[in-house]
Amino acid sequence: MGKKQDLKIPDIPLDKDRTTQEHVYSRLRHAIMTGAIPPGTSLTMRGLADGLELSPTPIREAVRRLSSEHAIRILENRRMQIPAMTLGRLEELVALRITLETHAAERSLPYISDIFIEKLISIDDAMDRAIAGNDLDRLTILNQDFHRSLYSVNPNQVSMPAIESIWLQLGPFQRQVNEHVKEFYKIDRHKEILEALKARDAEALTAATERDISEGISRSGRQLLIQAVSEHQADGTA
């Protein structure tokens, strides 16, 4: 039976005077980041084209870009899928994320102004409201805005693309974690980051950034995967 992919790719506002390809890219990226496309899902160009009611051409270009950012894996069969998370990969992604983001934060420190700190505080306030409203998708987006703003203060910044790529790879799994880990205590490490920025204290900034990341997805994500492994035992991923 032709069991079509019943993927619900959430629509996003159609910015006029952007190309279709860009729009598809943003839409797929958002869908992957928020976990709307579960890891392991296999995709087809035509399936996506039909689902989005577009010709395959702009789809192909958007997919190529996402595969370069390792949000989509292209197999030798020319089949595509959202990569599944493994324990080893999670450890590496989190470790790399800490290295990259502490590096970026430190490199932004010389460019921090008081007025910029105010801007970060306003993002942080919005995050508090998202937590209160239990809006996890919005919390994810705001959290990224917070970090992206900080790292982009550096006018010569070149690490943001690598960081975004890591976010893309952790995104789908983050959703799974959010769904399985009920007791989701959000200890707000951003307050510590803000204090370190105010004090222009590089060491404190690094420490706070590291804590922010490791106490987020790392701890609960590891739990989830260990749990899954002990259920399945061997999975034959040679």
Place this chain on the structure above:
Amino acid sequence: MGKKQDLKIPDIPLDKDRTTQEHVYSRLRHAIMTGAIPPGTSLTMRGLADGLELSPTPIREAVRRLSSEHAIRILENRRMQIPAMTLGRLEELVALRITLETHAAERSLPYISDIFIEKLISIDDAMDRAIAGNDLDRLTILNQDFHRSLYSVNPNQVSMPAIESIWLQLGPFQRQVNEHVKEFYKIDRHKEILEALKARDAEALTAATERDISEGISRSGRQLLIQAVSEHQADGTA
């Protein structure tokens, strides 16, 4: 007058049973990495398609991938170019490269075997021969092979794509440096890296990796850019 882009994109062996798009990607990537397309060059889809005697479709996909890796910059006008280097960007790229590669090296250390060290030594020997023959392009490729091999020993490695992206961004400039800096002394820091690996010494490995990078493009590249700035004075890059 219709001054066509007289770009000489070096051909590379045509691996059968690869798609045209992959072939174009490899070819453009190689051309950029070895500096065959000078920074600042502006590209057109049709120009590339004509030059490579292909239809625009596979070109577009290859270009999209390379733009995602920041080897090609796409302007708002939809024009494309190879980004030019600036002093600030060079500093950031080198700093990020050091951070990423020391991270990757450290994360590979637990997986190092004696037989693998032998393999690295054979690459290093080939590099010595390339230096003796003054074959700088080959030296660049072998140097990348050396580092890529080391970082890829880690089976869960996820930092290689980010590192390759930095290499791509430094590649065109490396060529410029090679051409302008006559006295090109290659002090081989790989010997130090190999010693650190044999001793399974993480600190020594980090120090050797850092020296390998900063004594390469960093020092002579900075000189070249400072020299260029003092010649042009203001360049109006607002």
Place this chain on the structure above:
DNA sequence: TGGGAAGGTTTGATATAGTAAATCATAAAA
């Protein structure tokens, strides 16, 4: 002589069609 508008030209973006490759299903043989 300089500024601006209008038409022509180049280029990018997308849809479509045709071809090749891979997968799936069915059936025959061991």
Place this chain on the structure above:
DNA sequence: TTTTATGATTTACTATATCAAACCTTCCCA
């Protein structure tokens, strides 16, 4: 029952045609 082979179907890949947007040139008017 399992394996293999073959035909059918789905899918990806590339070339091409069409349209739209950006650009360049030229000419007119101040």
